[in-house]
Amino acid sequence: MIRALLLAAFAVLFVSLGAGCGEEPKIVFWHAYRGDEETALIKLTKDYEAEHKVTIELLSVPFDAYAAKLESAIPHAHGPDAFIDAHERLGSDLQNRLVAPIGDALPEKDVAVFEPASLNALTIAGVRYGVPLSEKCIALYVNEDLVPKTPRTIEELVALPVPVGGYPLVYEAGTPFYHAPFLSAFGASMLTADGQFGMVGEGAEDSLRLVAGWQKNGLLPEEPSGPVVKELFSTGKANAAISGPWLAGDLGKMRFRVEPLPLVGKTGQRMRPLLTVESAFLTPGGSKREEVRAFVRYLGGKQASLVRASLGRQVVANKQAWEEPALQNDKVLIAFHAATKDADPMPTSTAMRATWVPAQEAIRKVLRGDVEPKAALEEARARFLDALKPPPSPPSPTPLFLVCGLVLAGLALLMVKRVREPGFKAEFRRGRRAYAYVLHAAVIILLLVVLPLVLGALTSFFAGTRDQPQYVGLSNYVSILTARGGDLLGHGSFYLTLLVTVLWTLCNIALHVGIGVLLGVLLSRQWLRLRAIYRVLLIIPWAVPNYVTALAWKGMFHRQFGAINAILKALGAEPVSFFSHWSTAFAANVATNVWLGFPFMMVVTLGALTSIPKEVLEAAEVDGATRWQRFRHVTLPLLLPNMLPAVVLGTVWTFNMFNVVFLVSGGEPDGTTDILVSEAYRWAFTRNSQYGYAAAYAVIIMGLLFVMTRMLGRLTPKDVDKGETAAKDAPKGAH
């Protein structure tokens, strides 16, 4: 019956998957829009398809994965023909050869139609890339009922009286994008014109001192994230908020106005936000096709701009659209349009990407009151330089070939020696029939598991981007093992991360095994009436995908909305900012992973308990052993060796448990809760795509685990092992 159903299901699936092929020319177009912006884009695509004989395949990629996906897909001709991206990525996109000059998708006669600043942002060395679609920057939202007239300076604004339990100003203070306007008012910037870290000097320090002072006096909310800002402002608990056009959609009927950011009183300068020009880019493949260029031209045109503005709530870069009556009554959009005039386009150089993480850590540290601005910024600058450090000059690859050759020769020699051994031929012949059973598996595993692994490991001898790798010998390893020339236990050093990883693994395995054995032993009691139900309920955490678990727990640890803080409050304790301190952030990670992993150990224990013969326990009871003695001296010694394989596997899994660490604490505070795997991930994806460096981390991780599992394997005394095998051989109940 079940088999028939399965077969039927397969048949239906195969038929349904085979359908669907088109004749018309097809344009593949990628974007990272959600909500209104996506709706507008879909409408535009439909309209265009109806008028022209083309099919447009839209793909909405999650924002977090967007850059990596473009980088991997486009060079292999599996990417889009054109895509929407922020202009500041243009520098690295050009370096990775993801974009082509815009050509007649933006003809010379249309140049005057677009905002000059947005076109400038898309021009590198006199060549224009991309059609500007919309301009995004942040501005000041003011609650009309609480603040009838906006003061001239931000200091006066923050000094205004606030509603009970409210704040004078809310914004994502811990994010560089939101701190940048303060920097500009103090004469500093994220990146200087010549590509150096710009958050240095008196101005940058003063800007941090200003906001840290507000934070210290409780004038800013703690850990303000996007949802917190929205919640506080939309419920009238904040006089003002700094945010982008996206906030307006969530404010419903409340009375508010949008204004350009005010002055900073101390310097008398206006706060200038960063400007992002979202643009449609052509890929090298797509730029060769007339229909792709035509579609991109259409997206930037007046008609399409009107749809994007009214439906997608975008501040469009097409000046003609602003002359239409439909936009002239739109107060919010007009206010943001005005704000863009006072905004500075973000630099397009690749160095800009390397500023975000160090800047964010520095800002957060100062806001928490951990360090003085000067020290924090110096550290940030050092980290910025570290991430951009050019790869070492290529040494001669001869030593590598030599070593590889020697290793291969050594292996060959060993094999020859083994084959020459007296009994070898007989042994080989005896085992020959086994190869019929393993050959297919061996081939497939070698091709699809071992080969990528070896290639990945070889990457560790290279530096540079994926498409222009550069051989650097062992210098990635040397750099990692010498903590990049810094303090051996300094911030982000390999040894510190290793220490955290080992502690992480030990805590988790101890709790997994401890809780697993406890529950296994409790549930093995025959008199426990509800044990079948208990068992089902206790297995549930195992069945939930671990990224869901991780995100659910992250939500529970939230400073304002989290259930854990609600419980603490109900108990009369102060709420905790879990991700501001190492100990609480680490504990949050462990709690999540323990929840995730204890059912596995519980089931393993239940299985292992069934193999302990009842007679042994009964004999011990007859001998007068107490219950604890029986557990300690009979059950446990028989149980643990049986569980050892599961513990070894659990250790390997926990050591490399990327999802939990990355999704729950994300390394906060300041990357100190990162484990080796998440550190490797950061090198590969957030620090200038240093795949070689990440690969070296991976090889080191593998080496460590190999040694560790060998040591764990030694723990099994050989005689116990044999005893277990004998016990296992006892016939089990027929199924």
Add this chain to the structure above:
Amino acid sequence: MERTPSLAERILVNGLVLVFVVFALYPVLWVISLSLSSSGMGEGGSVLPIPHDPSLANFKMVLGGDDPQKTWLFGRQLANSLLVSLLTAVVAIAIATPCAYALARFRFVGKEAGLRTLLVTQMFPTVASAVPLYLLLDALGLLDSRLGLTLVYATTAVPFAIFQLRGAFESIPVDLEEAAMVDGASRFEAFIRVVLPAARPAISVTALFAFMSAWNEFILAATLLSRESAFTLPVVLQRYVGEHDAQWGVFAAGAIIVSAPVMLLFYVAQRQLVSGLTAGGVKG
């Protein structure tokens, strides 16, 4: 044959287990409550997971509301997930079973080296092998296809499946096969007719794990697939919780839809789970 326990012991044991049941269920109840709330996270946190303005809007959104192109994309993606995960389980078991049997029963040259290689493959973080895998699939012309994804999932599931099944085969007495062979069956026939049926619980548990690993995976799927109609459910789910625009209620509803089938399978297989999980023979 066990003594009847005292009342104090009953209370203690039940109490202790209940503490962990609450620990296990609390986050799940939060996800359920969030999925039924129509007003997102609500004001501040509350201790009990009770939905705000209960409604099924989030579920409607996941199941097809957010589908302006009216092709019931979600149905297709559900079918993708089912197809890929079922095929992964079938292929992984087909590859692993004979191999595990040979490792459990025969002595042959290269066995130790093979076992060690299998264990090592479990230790290498995917961060570093993802890029070569991408290039390899590109070379095989399997990029952006469900077949390619299935192949990758199945092969990554094979090492664990081999360990697991080898442990199970080792625990089956050799006498069973020998009896069959005395009756005139070949070794292979004995394997098919005698050993496989005896190892059924372990095989179904191993298949469940392979199914689950494919059903829940999203990093590789998000990298390898670039057509919405080819996406699997976790990739779809990931879109709801972007950095700038998180729709937690919708994500929670999606999470429940994704988790439900696996929970159901666990419920059905829980008896096998205890007897079939050997995690055996990982003795490096």
